[in-house]
Amino acid sequence: MSKKTGTLKRNFHAEAVLGPELSARLPQTKVLLVGAGGIGCELLKNIVLAGFGHITLLDLDTIDLSNLNRQFLFRKKDVKQSKALVAAKTAAAFNPNVRITPIHGNIKEPQFDIAWFRGFDIVLNALDNLDARRHVNKMCLAANVPLVESGTAGYLGQVQPIVKDRTECFDCVPKPTPKTFPVCTIRSTPSQPIHCIVWAKSYLIPQLFGEDEDSGGELDEAEKQGENAQEIATLRKEAQAFKVVRSLLRTTTESGESDAAKRAFEKVFHSDILNLLSMADMWKSRAPPTPLEFDAIRKGTFKLDKDSAQTNGTSNANGSARNGSKSAPGNTAAPENTPNDSQAASTSKPSLKDQRALTLQDSLELFVSSTNKLAARLQAGEDTISFDKDDDDTLDFVTAASNLRSAAYGIAGKTRWEVKEMAGNIIPAIATTNAIISGLIVLQAFHLLRKSYNKLRNVHVQFKPTMPLSSISMSPANPDCGICRDTYTELLCDPSRVTLGEVVSGILGENTRDVSVYEDKRVLSDPDWDDNLERTLESLNVTRGKFLSIVDDDGEYETIQVGIGALPPNHSVDESSFILPNPLPSPPKKVKPAPPAPSTPPPPQSKKRPAPDDGEAPSAKRPRTVDDASFTPSKRRRLEDDGLILLDSADEVIDDDAVIVID
Ligand SMILES: Nc1ncnc2c1ncn2[C@@H]1O[C@H](COP(=O)(O)OP(=O)(O)OP(=O)(O)O)[C@@H](O)[C@H]1O
Ligand SMILES: [Zn+2]
Known part of the structure; x- marks a missing residue:
């Protein structure tokens, strides 16, 4: 302890900065870090040194030679080894008081379901693609765990803390779509x-x-x-x-x-x-x-x-x-x-x-x-x-x-x-930007752990010498967001036994109404098409870790997102194939959009479609014209994501120049 002997305890400075309450809590804090790449390595170093006690580090990739210029937890001898495993091993030596559990896997795998996410106090994203970032955003909303989202591109970077019902989520602001070219230009x-x-x-x-x-x-x-x-x-x-x-x-x-x-x-x-x-x-x-x-x-x-x-x-x-x-x-x-x-x-x-x-x-x-x-x-x-x-x-x-x-x-x-x-759509990665962003992530994580929500900020590292950092107060969630405005719930079930119909009627309970059911972008049923209701979730490829979205067809209620989880280990096969959430979700009523202008022609009556091939889950690809009022934001978004063009009136003309996407 004394200066003379030079034996200040390891967390002396951290305690001074964080205060006794948070620094006493950190050793028990469970954090999930997703991604052990450019940001992930910097961030792992920070949270290990800060003393986050239980760190789960997950990455699907192996180390590439081109990572070594900035992913400093790796050496040449580690090339082709698992990023998560090597990063965990290197960083563990920085602080003996910290337990790091590395997982070599994809965050979208079924075992990483809502219950698994709920086991963490905080989640930190250090990912490089929209798909995985969107997935973690949704899982954190469903599990009600705070998330710090981040990204860098060259000299630019950003950190976004996300708390359900308090801040915007990752999907509240639409992201630019990938650049496309007409097929004939390419061919x-x-x-x-x-x-x-x-x-x-x-x-x-x-x-x-x-x-x-x-x-x-x-x-x-x-x-x-x-x-x-x-x-x-x-x-x-x-x-x-x-x-x-x-x-x-x-x-x-x-x-x-x-x-x-x-x-x-x-x-x-x-x-x-x-x-x-x-x-x-x-x-x-x-x-x-x-x-x-x-x-x-x-x-x-x-x-x-x-x-x-x-x-x-x-x-x-x-x-x-x-x-x-x-x-x-x-x-x-x-x-x-x-x-x-x-x-x-x-x-x-x-x-x-x-x-x-x-x-x-x-x-x-x-x-x-x-x-x-x-x-x-x-x-x-x-x-x-x-x-x-x-x-x-x-x-x-x-x-x-x-x-x-x-x-x-x-x-x-x-x-x-x-x-x-x-x-490869490569944007050069700059180690210093990753380091700055990782520092900022930890600061936002401290605010979240302290529940100092008024101190949260969206922070940007920008290419402006006069103001390299900008911090913006948090905005409330976008009321039209098709992700965080939904009502989340969890159904524990055996997907090989429970049918889609049982889930839908079970979740709606007494509030029976006309609904469409989706898994991601696939339509599984709608009021005119009930063929799948008798099928098991497994046969429809709806398994643990996925969501069923129950969308009110009249657009009166918010969408219900039903996360699929596993039955408890002691649940006998003779018992029911599912356990309903208690209480059942009660989605709030939506504010009805204004009725369409009188000149807008009514949408055509939807027709009953033939069932798709039995072996395959149905696809959402069908032409449809809609009026704004009949499509909830989540439904509209799912269709648009899928490349379906929503016509606001039956006589609207679409430009059908085919395009291909560079991913
Ligand atoms: N679905 C996922 N599950 C788990 N880890 C993922 C997933 N998607 C991406 N990652 C990981 O996120 C990390 C992102 O890091 P980074 O942006 O530095 O990419 P990189 O692949 O290391 O570098 P580069 O793309 O420049 O070669 C990568 O290590 C990648 O494997
Ligand atoms: Zn949102």
Whole structure:
């Protein structure tokens, strides 16, 4: 204790800062930390040193080499090991008074149900994707456990404390949807590097190395419908050619040599482009692409059509150089690789592999070598391969294929690093931002544990030298939020025995009314369609950890979210297959929205639908027109999330230009 001997006790400073009450409570505090990545490592260090007594650390991933620059609890020897396990082991040594329970798993697994979440005093999110963050938000609302939500993107970061009924939840403010591109831009008329990267990642990889999607039936159907026979014949030829290449990629040859890569190249960069060129109308107002020639590129004798290269290349090269690479560390000097660089193969200087501009010849060789590697993996037993930014073979393939396509369309090329950044939607992570955010998370956690709700703040780290931190007082929940405004309850049951009908009538009790029932975005029943009510939850794939949403069809009551939990271990199989919550949930009445204006035509009567195939749970995909009043926020949100377009009146016109999503 005395200064002389230098033996102040370990938590001397923490006690001074936190005060005796909270510091006495911390050793008993149970905290769940979800994510052991950039923020997670910093945060684990903070809460271990602060003395949070019982820490459960959960992460689904293993350590990647690229994590080591900032995830300082990991060393090179730990690469490929579980993040949660290694982080827990390293951090445990910082404070012997703390117990860390690592879990290598996905937070969405069924065993992490409401009862499990309820076992924590506080939850801290250190996640990197919306889906998992939304899930934890919902589980914390259901379990009534405070959550601190956080995220960083480069120099920017934010911390958001969430307490049910006191603050906004993670979903109160809509999040921007991922960027989308029209399918025809991706498939036929790319004009920017990103179009070619999305094509390679989301179209070509699945076609060559993904699941076999037989388009034959679809084309037969189109033919029957009387669609353009010539175009169908062309598509059939294209599909057939993919089949041949797919099977070549999966066939081992005796010599070990295969021309599968060359055949793939000739199909996508030569024949398909020739086919497109034959549709003359397409190229009236835009520069036509140039079919590439495998042997000529290899020999260095291939010449690109300068005109087309110039038309697309110049404008896009400038734009993409500025937009695409601003955040990549160290790549500002990376030369913009125009297609005409193919002539300068011999002048390309070797530099760091990832940041070197590729010539056309380089791209072709990389295409061949990566295709061969991926083919070898299929032959060795891998079922399907999809793009993963940390899988070198798929990254090489996407780098090569997108650069070849860019060359054919006169678009500027991209380095492997830039492709990784764009295809993997990578925002560079900055250790210092993670550290600042982690410190702020702990401060908000202290306010929550003390129940000092008036001290809670949403804090932002921003790129403003005059005010790098901004803190905003908490806003109340959004009254239209389809997540936190719902009424949560829990049903303990055996999903293999209890039926959907039993759950719905049990939960509604005496308040029988017209309802629709959802699981996530799937409609399981509605007032016109009761076929599933006799089925067990298990047969409808509604299992522990999931929610059934009971939505009042007249929009009079708030939605009831029924979390599915397990029966207690001592519950005998001879007893009832479920235990209802006590008391039953009583959702508040909603304030009715104003009736639609007289000019609005009434929605058409809904029609009874046929039951879906027995083996499969039904999907929510059905066209429907609605008036605002009949769709509760939760229902509207679920439908919109699912890509359904809600028409506010029957005569509203929709723009049906198909889009694909980069995730
Ligand atoms: N559903 C989930 N369940 C458990 N952990 C998850 C889930 N989704 C994401 N995570 C974890 O959240 C962490 C987020 O950390 P971070 O943003 O630093 O990502 P990273 O994968 O470590 O880095 P990078 O994406 O830059 O390679 C990751 O370790 C990831 O495995
Ligand atoms: Zn909300």
